[in-house]
């Protein structure tokens with residue numbers, strides 16, 4: 001038997017019909033609903049718990065979906081999903097064929113704009129607001145809800161700068177909880193703290209940029225939020241509301257340990273305790289191989305610098321930040337700045353490891369080309385989360401790096417096939433390369449327990465024969481090599497396996513040998529099929545008039561949604577089963 005009000009809400013229309021008394025009990029119910037499901041199914045937790053009252057108030061006051069509501073990043077939108085017709089499907093969140101973990105236009109008319117990467121909401125909402133103006137629609141409101149870490153990004157500033165000289169119906173709500181995934185950084189954070197504490201000496205920045213400024217207001221005071229939003233709804237032009245919230249609100253552990261409860265994995269829904277992690281005898285996560293190796297290298301070499309744009313925990317640069325706080329920098333959500341900062345330091349002979357998730361490096365493409373590669377500055381890019389990342393889905397897969405980097409002159413591109421390879425290429429890179437290098441590795445754990453072996457340099461541009469074979473050669477790049485090895489076992493000596501390692505410079509000597517000895521080649525990569533290893537091998541084979549068959553396996557030319565990595569490898573046709581099927585066909 002259902003009690004309470006949440007089960008009566010199929011859409012914001014139902015929400016708007018609630019009495020004030022009923023509305024009062026909704027935040028606790030919504031929090032409990034989210035906690036119960038995320039505890040079991042996993043996902044982002046803290047951000048959604050922090051905006052429960054704001055979510056209710058927004059849908060109560062604004063006429064969504066006619067009024068456009070955009071959640072920046074979107075990891076805080078679970079309450080929004082549940083109140084907008086997705087309560088009963090919420091337990092499929094982030095599962096294959098289930099709800100996306102982020103707002104998505106194709107999923108609901110209430111998801112005004114697809115998100116996942118941060119700091120896009122102001123530009124998108126402004127675009128919609130200006131479109132309404134052009135259409136003569138003076139009534140519609142456009143709301144961007146953006147966090148304190150996301151608003152510090154360049155893109156958000158570009159949007160603010162433009163919005164301030166328009167009279168567009170735009171409401172920017174700054175959800176200020178003083179933390180991103182890790183604690184927020186930078187001068188803006190300091191300014192916002194001063195505003196909250198009433199000690200800001202400067203003119204209000206947002207008023208100075210021509211916004212009608214309101215706040216700061218307690219984001220957990222629902223009646224207050226309802227009152228202020230009702231006022232704001234009637235005001236035309238650009239408006240700015242500064243809301244103060246607590247990430248993880250309503251779950252004691254999540255409030256106390258906001259970094260860990262950003263996306264805590266499974267936990268006990270009643271006590272809030274995290275499930276014990278049994279990582280004792282597991283191979284390390286690649287991020288930790290990076291994190292521990294850079295510390296080891298930095299101990300021996302004072303010129304080594306580490307840079308992360310807002311992902312100290314996710315990249316494990318936090319280990320270096322603890323030991324060498326002056327040489328390990330979190331620059332906030334600022335991928336473009338991170339790359340050019342690294343270039344500036346490399347120009348001054350610093351050895352810079354710039355660690356960025358593959359998908360977020362897309363933001364800094366011009367900086368890689370113009371500021372790093374064109375000047376041939378030996379920045380060491382470490383691209384974490386390369387390949388298919390799983391439940392975060394299409395916005396977060398590192399599907400494109402091999403292709404988007406492959407066409408850049410001067411750049412060395414390497415994908416280790418295991419943790420030892422990652423460790424050794426990091427060592428090799430800091431010995432001094434004459435070029436920038438991009439090292440890409442996946443989310444999750446490798447397969448080697450004993451990885452902290454003495455460093456050995458890796459010869460640049462040299463691939464490896466893992467095993468010679470009969471008629472078919474598999475040429476692999478990166479950790480997907482394990483799938484190739486697994487697939488080949490059943491075929492014995494018929495199949496040779498090669499770990500090419502470097503996409504650039506390509507080991508053409510090794511390719512010449514392969515062309516001489518084999519009738520058929522399978523290339524395998526966990527990146528898009530267009531422009532990566534398969535394309536490079538295919539181009540070279542064409543140039544050398546290779547007469548055999550080449551089968552290219554990689555992520556197909558479409559966006560891959562969310563699911564477990566195993567499911568997605570299968571979908572993309574790069575699982576060991578898929579490789580095995582291709583081997584069978586070629587051997588017929």
Ligand SMILES: Cc1ncc(C[n+]2csc(CCOP(=O)(O)OP(=O)(O)O)c2C)c(N)n1
Nearest residue numbers: 047116117118147148149150179180181310
């Ligand atoms: C371009 C980009 N870089 C990095 C990330 C990873 N990321 C996701 S959420 C987040 C922190 C967001 O913090 P904030 O805007 O304060 O929102 P909160 O989590 O506090 O709600 C980061 C760095 C991202 N999604 N997009």
Ligand SMILES: CC(=O)[C@@H](O)[C@H](O)COP(=O)(O)O
Nearest residue numbers: 073075116263314385392443
């Ligand atoms: C919302 C967001 O972009 C991040 O929280 C992302 O989900 C982190 O992914 P990892 O779990 O791979 O660090």
Ligand SMILES: [Mg+2]
Nearest residue numbers: 147148179180
């Ligand atoms: Mg925040």
